[in-house]
Each structure stands twice: as C-alpha cells, then as structure tokens.
Amino acid sequence: AQSVAQPEDQVNVAEGNPLTVKCTYSVSGNPYLFWYVQYPNRGLQFLLKYITGDNLVKGSYGFEAEFNKSQTSFHLKKPSALVSDSALYFCAVRASGNNFNKFYFGSGTKLNVKP
Amino acid sequence: KAGVTQTPRYLIKTRGQQVTLSCSPISGHRSVSWYQQTPGQGLQFLFEYFSETQRNKGNFPGRFSGRQFSNSRSEMNVSTLELGDSALYLCASSLEIGLAGGDEQFFGPGTRLTVL
Numbered sequence: 001a002q003s004v005a006q007p008e009d010q011v012n013v014a015e016g017n018p019l020t021v022k023c024t025y026s027v028s029g030n031p032y033l034f035w036y037v038q039y040p041n042r043g044l045q046f047l048l049k050y051i052t053g054d055n056l057v058k059g060s061y062g063f064e065a066e067f068n069k070s071q072t073s074f075h076l077k078k079p080s081a082l083v084s085d086s087a088l089y090f091c092a093v094r095a096s097g098n099n100f101n102k103f104y105f106g107s108g109t110k111l112n113v114k115p
Numbered sequence: 116k117a118g119v120t121q122t123p124r125y126l127i128k129t130r131g132q133q134v135t136l137s138c139s140p141i142s143g144h145r146s147v148s149w150y151q152q153t154p155g156q157g158l159q160f161l162f163e164y165f166s167e168t169q170r171n172k173g174n175f176p177g178r179f180s181g182r183q184f185s186n187s188r189s190e191m192n193v194s195t196l197e198l199g200d201s202a203l204y205l206c207a208s209s210l211e212i213g214l215a216g217g218d219e220q221f222f223g224p225g226t227r228l229t230v231l
Contacts, residue, residue, distance in 0.1 A: 032217050043119070043205055043222035051217040090158060094216055101216055102171045103148070107157040 002027045004093050006106035013081045014114055021076040021109045023091030033074040034092040035065055038108075044090060050074060051096075061085070081113045116142055119223035121206050127229045133194040136226045140187050140208030146170075147189040148220060149181060152203040161204075164189055165211070193228075201230045 003026045013019045025031055032051055036044040048059025055067040065076045076089060088108050095101040120139045128134050140147050148171075149161040160173040164183035181191040187208070193200055207220035 043224045046219045105158040
C-alpha cells in the first residue's frame, strides 16, 4: 500500500530559527515526492519536488527538502523561518513509472512561526 | 498563463439536492484531479481524468461523479447531498507531456460547499 505520513499535526518555531516539517512515505518502486503549502482559504501551492538526482532539492520561498531513501523520508526545511511562512504544509508522493499512479497526500502539518 | 479556475467559489445547498462544480485547468494541461478537503479528513482524492477518460478513482460513493471535456475542462457532480459532503473541493491540473508521472499538480482556489 502506498501512503504518506506527516507525524506532526503542528510545528511551532520562532522567527529566525530553522524549521523542519517531517514527511515519511511508503511506495512501490521509486517515488516522486512533492511539498505543497496552503494559506487560509486558498488552494495548495507547489513548493518543490524530488524526481531524481541530487537528494537535496531547493524550492520556492527559500524552502528545501532532503530525500533520504534509506529512511523513506522527505523532510521540508528552511534555515530561517518567517512569520509569513505560517501555513498548512502537505507532503505528497506518487510512484514513478507512469501517469496512472495516483498522488497520495499526507494529512498536513500546521506551521506556526511566532515573532 | 492563467491558473486553475474553479466555479462557483461558494455554494450553499440543502440535503438531497445535487450540485455541479466546474474546473478549468491551466492551458495545455491534460490531467485534472479532484480532491475533497475537510478539517477532520484532510485531503481526500476523488478522481482523476486524462483525455476525457477517468484514469483513477478514490474511495467515494457513486453519488460522486465527474467528467472531462475535449478542452480538458472538468466537472464533478454530487447527487443526493448529505451534511457530510460539506467541504472544500479542490481541482488540480498537471501537464503530463511525458509519461513518467513527475509533473506537479497546480491547484485551483477551491469551491466551498455547505450542505444544510
């Protein structure tokens, strides 16, 4: 079975501190991994993705994520958090190989960045 | 390019009614997916369409249906509405020129459905 887990419902961090939002996955074969952010009353916005190659991927707004195959993880990170980063973050996975594989989304992690 | 658009943005219906939601993907995108988002259940996959064919389906009852037109625009329909159908319905499109599945999805703002 394919799935995505975001073990933390909420992450609290002070502005200027580094942040990490965790994601682990289970998929048959090689994964395609994605991070999205959702601001209140908005749709999801794409942040970054891992397809192949370098395990560290950089995305929008200074975010980056590291693919760790042995730990089946794809944690989202940012060196210095901003109050404006406060939002709901979703991790998603899709098995590679063909477009017939579904996207699986995690339950979301609410990030609170305090001034 | 214009983003994914969804209409209407807000809907209020009563139990037993039916509703149709519309989604226009980004120009050139061939895949359209629908999701239901609720505070308790998170993001639940409804179905995906590609070239007017349903390619994947989530675990929703038959009251939920959809279709895709030749211009890639998509509609979803919910018949015999129940209180539990109140949710934000999100549409997402992706390009998928290749076949490997690595294209990200672009989401619309959603349609907020309230069932009274």
